Amino acid sequence: MRIKVHPVLGPLKGKATIEIEVDGRRISAIPGEMISSALIAAGIKVFRTTHKKGEPRGYFCGIGQCTDCMMTVDNIPSVRTCITPVSKGMKIKTQYGHGKWEV
C-alpha cells in the first residue's frame, strides 16, 4: 500500500504513471521507484523461491546485501529488485531457484 499522506513528509508527490508486468499481470509504478516497492504496493510479497527447498523469499534488507529479493527482470535472472529502479514496460518474473538467462 502506498502512503498517500504523511505527517512529516506531506502528500505523496510521485504519480504511478507507468506500467510494468509481473508474471504477465500489469501493475502501475512510479517512475524512479525500486521494483520491490511497486510489487509491495501491489500486494506482492513473494519474489522468488529457493533452489533446494523451494521456500518463498521476499524483501528483506532493502540495500542490495542479502539477495532475498532477486527476480528475473527482462530475461536476466537474479536482479536485486530492492536497488533496481522500474522502467516502462519492464517484464518481471518470479524466480524459481537460480532462474535462467533468456537473452
Next chain:
Amino acid sequence: MGSMSMLTTDVAVVGAGPAGLYAAIEAAKAGAKTTIINEYVEPGGQLTKQIHKFFGSKEHAAGVRGIDISAKLLGSIDELKVEKRMGTLVWSIFHSNILAIAHNGKSEMLRANKIILATGASENAFAFPGWTLPGVMGAGAAQTLINLQRILPGNRVLMVGAGNVGLIVAFQLLQAGSEVVAVVDALPYISGYCVHSAKIARAGIPILTSHTVKKAYGEISVEGVMVVKVDNQCKPIPKSEQDMKVDTICIAVGLTPLVELAWLANCRFTWVASLGGYVPLYDDKMETTVKGIYVAGDAAGIEEASTAMEEGSIAAISAVESLGLMTQQRAYALRAEAYERLRSFRIGPFGKLRDQGKQFIWRERQKYAERI
C-alpha cells in the same frame, strides 16, 4: 584488462552517506580531483530515510532531520564539482589503488591515488523458525520502504529490538499508518534513549522486555508470531507464549560494519564488539594497514552520523595532506579540531565504550606497525 578503459582520480570515496559526503567535500575543497561512488541510485546513505530530528550537538545539526542534512551536503558536492557516480557498485580493489566499478551491467576500472572507504553498515539478522518468510525484514529495510519509497510494508507489525533503531522505526511505522502491536527485546531493560521509548509508550505500544520471538508462521508469508518470555539467562519460560497476529516482523538487533572491500584490499582487521564486529585496523588519520586506503563512518565501527562526518573529514584531510595538497601543520590542526569535537560525542555509557573501542584499534594498529 584488455579494452577496458582506465579512469583516473586523485581521491575516490566509496559510499555517499554522511561519512563519504564529508570526505568528498573536504578533499575537493583542498583541490583534489574527487570522485564519489555509491551503489544506491540516490546519494545520502542512511540520512535519506531519517525523518526524525537528530541527536548530537549543534555543530552537527542536532534537532535537524537527517533528510535535510543530506540535502545540504549534496548541494556542497555539486558546488565543488565532485564527480558523482551513483547507482554504481565498487566490487573489488586491485593492487590497492584500482577500483573495479560496475554501472548498468558494465564494468570499468578507476585508478585512484587515495581511496576512502565509507560503505556504512548492514543490519544483523536474527534467526528463529520462520525468519526467512516474506514479511520478516530489517528495521532499516522497513524504514527505507516507508520514508524513502513511501510504501507500507504491512498493516500489523512486531518490532524486535528496543534499541534506538527499533524504537525510532517503530514510531515511524506508526506515523506512516501501520499498527505496531509490540516492541520486544530479550534484554531485561530498554537500551534505546528515553526520548524514543517515551514516544512509543505515549502511543500505547507495549515494550516487552525479557521477551523474544519463538517462531514466525504463515503459508507463504508471515501471518503471525509466537513471542515468549525469557529468564535472566535468556532461556524461554514455559507456557509464557503469546500468539500475535501480524503480517510484518521487523528486526532491529544491531548493525555490522560493511567492510568487504577492506578485506579484498588485504587490510588487517580486529574484532571490537562495541563497534559492531570486525573492523579494519587504522591509525588516527583513519588510514588502514594498506597505504593510501582510508576508512570512515560506520565501516570503521558502528556509531552515528555526526561521528561519521568527522571521520570522513579526518580521512580526507589526511589523504590530501599525503598528496601534498595541504601542509602538515594545517592538516594537524584540522585533525586536532575534529578530534576535539569527536570527544564531545564519545561520552555517556555508549560513547565511552566506543571511545575505548577506537583506542583499542589504534593500539592494535601500533602493534602491527611495530611487528612489521
